[in-house]
Amino acid sequence: MARQWGPSMRAAEKAGCVVSASRAGQAEAGSWSCSGVILSRCPDLVLCHGGIFTPFLRAGSAALTAAGAAFLPGDSCGDDLRLHVQWGPAAASLAGRAERGRPGLCTPQCAGPEPGPPARPGGGRLLQPPRPAELLLLLSCPAFRAHFARLFGGEAAEQWRFASAAPDDEVSEEEEEDQLRALGWFALLRLRPDPEEEAAAEEERGPVVAVASPGAVPKGAPLLACGSPFGAFCPDIFLNTLSRGVLSNAAGPLLLTDARCLPGTEGGGVFAARPAGALVALVAAPLCWKAREWVGLTLLCAAAPLLRAARAALGRLGPGTHALAALLPQEMGAPWGLPLRDPGPPWAAAAVLVECGTVWGSGVAVGPRLVVTCRHVAPREAARVLVRTTPPKSATIWGRVAFATQETSPYDVAVVNLEKDLHGVPLPVPAEHFHEGK
Incomplete structure (x- = not known):
């Protein structure tokens, strides 16, 4: 089992991060946070969930459902938006930091980000200090939104609820509406350059992850979800938490998995065991209810069409962003739109x-x-x-x-x-022998 998941675990922990959004000079207003995926190094590009940006939109969350809204530029949010990204260091970067005499961030008691000495064996985790970032664009996958509207819209919408709180929790209708509008929206960020970090990461320049085409991952294939429950709260213990599951079902780029995810893991990456370590999707909604009954499935948005939308949006933003589109990870495996290689049992x-x-x-x-x-x-x-x-x-x-x-x-x-016959449904054959479960 360790041999099967080793490459995927390394890829997930190398790419996993947590993104925090707050208002400049308004610490009392609190912050919003979610999980994210580091796409490339030097420059550092990060993809995360778009829900944390709804409080900062100049036009409000209604801009996300405006006709023809496939992406919004970074200046759609107010000037008081402040973004920070934090991740766990790889072994190579830790060695480089130690050689330069610059220790990592140790948070043994989930305290605020203050520099400290390197962690001792059995102590807290070494974390990279939070890095400031800028919002390049908010984007959505049109095909994901279309499938979501078809499956969960109309009369059935009243029975379904996608939110970060249980139906009995106190959540205003406005907050719940904002969360629903942001479902399927993601954000592309660029970390602000740090000369020392860029010099140390020169050998890691380029894409951090490979992206699997949905056609390369059949239904029932094992998946590994990597996210940070509760967002930026206590990253010492929650950062890049792993959960195993399978690809439960798919409708275009809208995927389901039974990997257990919690609030705050929105935007976290979901990786495949084969192709090893390939990014399959991002968490769109970790919790949902039907008729006030919790559904133990996590809603995902396939990464490949989402990155296609990002490339198209970057090409339309202006000359300064054209070069960034080429740095986004490329797809690997079967092209999008081809039937699954494994038709399933x-x-x-x-x-x-x-x-x-x-x-x-x-x-x-x-x-x-x-x-x-x-x-x-x-x-x-x-x-x-x-x-x-x-x-x-x-x-x-x-x-x-x-x-x-x-x-x-x-x-x-x-x-x-x-009342009528079922046509085209294979009938099961009773087994003569069975193996008792453990």
């Missing part, structure tokens, strides 16, 4: 969505008109049940509960009899 097509009123869950088609699901999803007293199959042969068929176990039964099983 045959049993995946037999999985269906079962809806009974406001309750929903999964089911398995075991016959042309029979679906097995859980009794708590489709109880005995249910009048009608709606069954939806997965693409590419999507279908919506009504059915009725033919059998359901009693509530006192240790088995939570129900069988739904459909």
